[in-house]
Amino acid sequence: MEIKTLKNYKELSSTVADIVEYTLTLPEPKLILPTGSTPLGLYKELVNRQLDWSTTTTYNLDEYVDNTIQNQSYRYFMMENLFKHINMDDDNIYFSGDTAVWPDLSYGTEVDLCLLGIGGNGHIAFNEPGSSFESETRMVDLTEETIKDNSRFFPSINDVPTQAVTMGLKPIMSSKKIILMANGKHKKDILEQAMYGDITENIPASVLQTHTNMETFYCD
Numbered sequence: 088m089e090i091k092t093l094k095n096y097k098e099l100s101s102t103v104a105d106i107v108e109y110t111l112t113l114p115e116p117k118l119i120l121p122t123g124s125t126p127l128g129l130y131k132e133l134v135n136r137q138l139d140w141s142t143t144t145t146y147n148l149d150e151y152v153d154n155t156i157q158n159q160s161y162r163y164f165m166m167e168n169l170f171k172h173i174n175m176d177d178d179n180i181y182f183s184g185d186t187a188v189w190p191d192l193s194y195g196t197e198v199d200l201c202l203l204g205i206g207g208n209g210h211i212a213f214n215e216p217g218s219s220f221e222s223e224t225r226m227v228d229l230t231e232e233t234i235k236d237n238s239r240f241f242p243s244i245n246d247v248p249t250q251a252v253t254m255g256l257k258p259i260m261s262s263k264k265i266i267l268m269a270n271g272k273h274k275k276d277i278l279e280q281a282m283y284g285d286i287t288e289n290i291p292a293s294v295l296q297t298h299t300n301m302e303t304f305y306c307d
């Protein structure tokens with residue numbers, strides 16, 4: 088497993104945007120998308136490129152379980168940073184937790200491309216350390232470390248939701264292609280453990296080593 092180190096955040100964003108742009112040329116493309124600070128540059132770049140998203144379906148990796156948050160929900164994040172700027176059909180946008188419409192990705196939905204960030208504890212989506220590699224989409228309790236990490240997006244740590252619905256590791260791994268993005272020196276150590284260390288449920292991202300079509304992009 089190779090970690091491809093890019094010059095800077097701009098290059099990371101445009102390299103991944105090239106892969107998304109290619110994916111959007113496939114018939115009825117299906118993408119799994121992340122939130123967080125890492126994909127912000129990518130989404131900006133994709134908006135600037137004015138691509139055709141009209142036949143695309145997207146599945147977001149996770150969503151908080153908390154009806155009181157508005158501007159911090161991942162739905163709001165995705166609307167503001169991507170969806171309201173592109174020509175997606177609203178009916179083709181899925182979020183974890185939309186239980187009425189959430190298709191079970193493990194059974195038959197062929198996702199062309201899954202984009203991921205990595206948490207400081209090695210989580211992908213909200214699959215925290217200890218998550219089974221066979222896990223399905225489900226409700227989870229967030230770890231203290233993740234709550235602390237995410238408090239930067241909230242007025243105070245007490246406002247951070249403690250539960251979320253996350254796509255499981257099994258549906259993530261069933262994607263045809265996976266891209267893992269990491270931005271910043273503070274991610275380097277966990278990224279190296281995940282990509283070069285033991286494959287262990289203590290570092291959920293380490294399962295990605297077993298995927299046959301996976302690329303990892305990093306910048307300082």
Ligand code: PGA
Pocket residue numbers: 122123124125126204205206207210211212
């Ligand atoms: P970040 O989060 O992109 O804000 O660093 C990544 C993650 O926790 O999955």
